[in-house]
Amino acid sequence: GQNIDQPTEMTATEGAIVQINCTYQTSGFNGLFWYQQHAGEAPTFLSYNVLDGLEEKGRFSSFLSRSKGYSYLLLKELQMKDSASYLCAAIDRGSTLGRLYFGRGTQLTVWP
């Protein structure tokens, strides 16, 4: 089966750095997405990792270790607008090609 696990909630202060972890177990793993979702809005794409290592994109970085079934999203220089839910999702190329399995999301609250 598929299992995506991430913390339910995290808090941090403006200007700080926060790391949101995600562990996954899927058959036929083919990549890991991170999405940001503000309350009442659609998820928006942040990053996609298919190879091991760190991908940096501005204030956001994402890391993947395929051997450990582990990823994290690193947010630097936190801003109030970063308060949102962060969804980890794994692509499963098992029996169903290209299906995306989402975790429950990590609700991040940034305090002034």
Place this chain on the structure above:
Amino acid sequence: EAGVAQSPRYKIIEKRQSVAFWCNPISGHATLYWYQQILGQGPKLLIQFQNNGVVDDSQLPKDRFSAERLKGVDSTLKIQPAKLEDSAVYLCASSPRRFDRGSYEQYFGPGTRLTVT
């Protein structure tokens, strides 16, 4: 580039009633997805279309849910009859390339928030 459009944005119905949601994907996107997102959870795939054919509907409760994508563009998702547990946000997403060609980025619409009373 216009994004994924969905309507209505909000819908309140009583249990056992019927409801339909509409989605217009980004122009030229071949793959279309419907997700159900219950409060506090991540989106769960209901059905995936490639052009106007169904790729995956294994998670669709077919006794009450149906979906179609005529002409490979717009799509509708219907629930008949609705149950209390169907209260959720229904998200439509589209992807520019074929799912089997290694590109899986999905663009989401704003969603339809359904409340069943």
